[in-house]
Amino acid sequence: MVGPPEQDHDPRTETAPGPGVGASAPPLPRGTARPVVGDEEDLREEAEAALRRLVGRDDARLRDDQWRAIDALVSEHRRALVVQRTGWGKSAVYFVSTALLRARGAGPTIIVSPLLALMRDQIAAAGRAGIRAATINSANVTEWDEIHARISAGEVDVLLCSPERLNNPGFRDEVLPRLAADAGLVVVDEAHCVSDWGHDFRPDYRRIRTLLAELPVGIPVLATTATANARVTADVAEQLETTGHEDARSDVLVLRGGLDRESLHLGVLRLGDQPTRVAWLLEFLAATDGSGIVYCLTVSVAEQVAAQLREAGVAVAAYTGRTDPTERESLEADLKENRVKALVATSALGMGFDKPDLAFVVHMGAPSSPIAYYQQVGRAGRGVDEAVVVLLPGEEDARIWEYFGSLAFPEERQVRATLDALERGGTQSAQLLETQVDLTRSRLEMMLKVLDVDGAVKRVKGGWESTGAGWTYDAERYARVEQARLAEQRTMVDYVSTDGCRMAFLRATLDDPELEAGTRCGRCDNCGGVTLPSAPTREHVAQARKAMDVPGVVVEPRRMWPSGMPGLGVELKGKIPPAEQARPGRAVARLDGLGWSQPLRELFAPGTPDGEVPVHLRKAAVQVLDAWPEGTTVDGVVAIRSTTRPELVSHLAQGLARYLGKPFVGTVGPSPEHEAPGRHDVNSAMRLAGVAQRLTLELSPAARTGLAGRSILLVDDLTASGWTLAVATRLLTEHGATGVQPFVLAQR
Structure with a gap:
């Protein structure tokens, strides 16, 4: 069976959007359903026709697990969790399902996506299949009213919204209930963010459980991720099971696939100091075809490395949390069109960025989690036969991990002080709460989001207010999460030092169900499948040192x-x-x-x-x-x-x-x-x-x-x-x- 292309969607092929999704006629409003296709074979044929429009290839066929997920969503209106490697085709599942459901009169699909880059790519992909997509996020506030009107008029097939929108009072209380009640499909992309065991836990994502619990009976739900080990998978699946309806099927279809990436050639280089690492990077970029991403652990390092590379004549740009959203979009386009050799980025450039021909990913410093590392290197090699992935660990890595670890959930006394302040003073902004709680702004706001989801506080216009509900500090759970974080750090150290197969190491860390004992990829430095220059020239090291x-x-x-x-x-x-x-x-x-x-x-x-x-x-x-x-x-x-x-x-x-x-x-x-x-x-x-x-x-x-x-x-x-x-x-x-x-x- 021929699968879809290696990437989730192929931006190199364009197909003219048709007048509607999955048919030659525009989608009907909810409640005026067309006849359902008679049998499974016909439904699969219809699904694969939608896939071919999506990817622009006449030979595209659904993978078995893609079809299983689509069939469960469309025929049985079930809830499904798809854990598959990057490039497997997870977005094809929800776009094809959308086409089939809309053709049957279902309402629009709601996709919760974490990053604007992901939204932009998916809107483009949807357009190629004739699926009308729109997004509501912090970067297009002026367009919200128009988008709401288009949704009401049945002119939007897919609405993408950021998880932060779920906690916006106006959107949460006024817009979202109407959308959810009329939705044909709800999709939670990068679903590992739901779990506090995941490498990228986000408090705003926890509100999704409340959204799912309040959905009307019969609305299918799809959660997708490429980076979830067995523990995270079980946690997310358990949260998806929340239905509140006795007559609805509540068991979750979990589809986990192999995580091997045959295009990735992994390597680790331990170089003496920072100037040597920058000099090596300069030589690597000059000798490597194509364009890619250079990841750094902090904003300052990303900006400094980008400045040094530009000074040496390499076309690069920094991409960090400080980068303006409008500039981010421009920089992403520059990388996709190969107008820059690389983006020197923090984790701000991560989930959702899609460049199928990304030729390399280099890490200047090791992330604290091998799961996060796998997710970031997965940006490479989605549409090419070979991509080089290099990790350059630094002696400062552990101190940076320790700093980010210090931002864990606050102590109970700090939480109680916040709740007491809200009970005494009524609705208050984070700025006002700062004067009563000894927490930094970022930790305070993170804590408030968690308390909001737990039902102890509520975000309203003008700030936050207490709900008066009881709340228990789960110290044991927070301690377990912290121990899991520390274990991930130790595993990352082990990845750097292992003499075994690096891809097998990452697959084992993510509990790959298809990994067999003794597997060797044949492509990493330890398997002899990639040769990296071991040391830069003295001249380049001297130049890097002089700049520093x-x-x-x-x-x-x-x-x-x-x-x-x-x-x-x-x-x-x-x-x-x-x-x-x-x-x-x-x-x-x-x-x-x-x-x-x-x-x-x-x-x-x-x-x-x-x-x-x-x-x-x-x-x-x-x-x-x-x-x-x-x-x-x-x-x-x-x-x-x-x-x-x-x-x-x-x-x-x-x-x-x-x-x-x-x-x-x-x-x-x-x-x-x-x-x-x-x-x-x-x-x-x-x-x-x-x-x-x-x-x-x-x-x-x-x-x-x-x-x-x-x-x-x-x-x-x-x-x-x-x-x-x-x-x-x-x-x-x-x-x-x-x-x-x-x-x-x-x-x-």
Whole structure:
């Protein structure tokens, strides 16, 4: 039997959209059904005709499991979970099912998809089959009313919406119930996100269980993913079984296939340091045909690597969580059309991006999960015979994993404090809650989403409110999830060091039901199927090192005080007056980057004792000053006195004052009753409150008087939130200083 093309859909073939889906006539409104096809053979023939229109190939045939899923959805209106490798053709299942169901008078299909890239590709694929698709997401708010009108008029066959829409009050309470009641099919794409055992758990996805429980009887449901091991598969299937209808068949059809990717040639290279890895990447890109993706673990590394490659003449672009949504779409198009050699990306470019001829995927640093790794490398080789996949692990990987692991579900006392605040104060925004809970904004918002799904709080217009329902802190469950995360990290370390077959290792990690003992792919570096250049030339390493040896990043000043500060006893609100703002400052480097980031990470490691600035970092600091005119024209130097690294900061500030030939004016430091270090693991408002209540101006009367009209270099060792620099600047400007220029060794 001939299967569909290797990719989910083939953008290289175009077919003119017909007037309707699955037939020569437009789809009928719900309730005016055409006669159902008489037998299974005829239905399969109709399904394969729809598949041929979708992929633009006359020889396309459904795989057996594709047909089993389609038949279950269309003939039996069942719920199905399809776990199949990337490129298997999961989207064909729901597009073909849509064509058949719409031809029988069913309502539109609702697809919950996690990324805009996925939505754009699927809308294009649907159009080739004559399926009219539309999307509702954060990037097309101005089109929502028009799309709702088209849905009501029966002019939309498929509606794609992001999981975040499910938690938008207006969409959740007003639009979604109408859509769900009239849906012909509900699809949950990338369904592993539903499970908190999955590598990409998303709180918004948990609301899908509520959506499924409230669906009218008889509406089929399809969940799909390429990255789910046995535990995640069982968890998702259990959630799909929620029906609430005794007369509806509730057992879920689970279809799991083999995960081998015959086009992928996997390899791991352990190279000595960051310059060597970047130099190797430069040579690899020059020697490799086609275009691909270079994954990095942090935004800073992605931006730095992209900048170095561009400087070396390679056509690349950075693609991260900071990239504007409109620019993302343009960058995706550039990669698809091979206008760039590669996108240097974080995990922001992941699920749903479809370029069948993607020739390579390189990881500059190892993801914390082999399941996430399999998902990312699965972007390659979907429509070509061979694609190269290379992992370049770094010594900093474990520290990055540890940081992201610190963002786990909060402690019970923090959850209770949030619930108590909502019960006392009624509806409140996240900004206002920040002043009452010692959580960072990202952790607070994640927690609120989980509590929303659990029924303890509800997102409404204007913020969040308590439902008054009881809620239990499942500490045992959260601990199990954390242990599963740590186990995945250990497995990723084992993947790097294994001398066995790498594809078999990944397949075993994902509980591939078709994996046989002793299987070897014959394509990875350990099986002898791929040969990678082991080391770059000295010249390229020297060039990469030279580029990394240029220190200096801009430290942007704070321009707005957080909301709700009076509630914390700090009378600061609104915009910071320009006269009280710091000027854009400088840091030697960010802690999560390349180059100078490495010695800075070592300097600020927990076990490093306080002491003078190391010689190499003194030279880097001077380089930054010399390249920064505003920093060299100050009238004096002030230090922020540190209680944890007093010798380091004092040595840095006084050394810079001597280098500039300017007076060391004095310090800004904690008052005697606040000598203990302030907390850094809290949200912005609480961090500011702690700083504002702690810092005082520690200058002699003469020095205070002499501040009037003077510009100051404000020196600290490390900045994270920016509030210490903002408050110290305000103290200095209140006494007449002008033009405060912050300088720090590192920016977190």
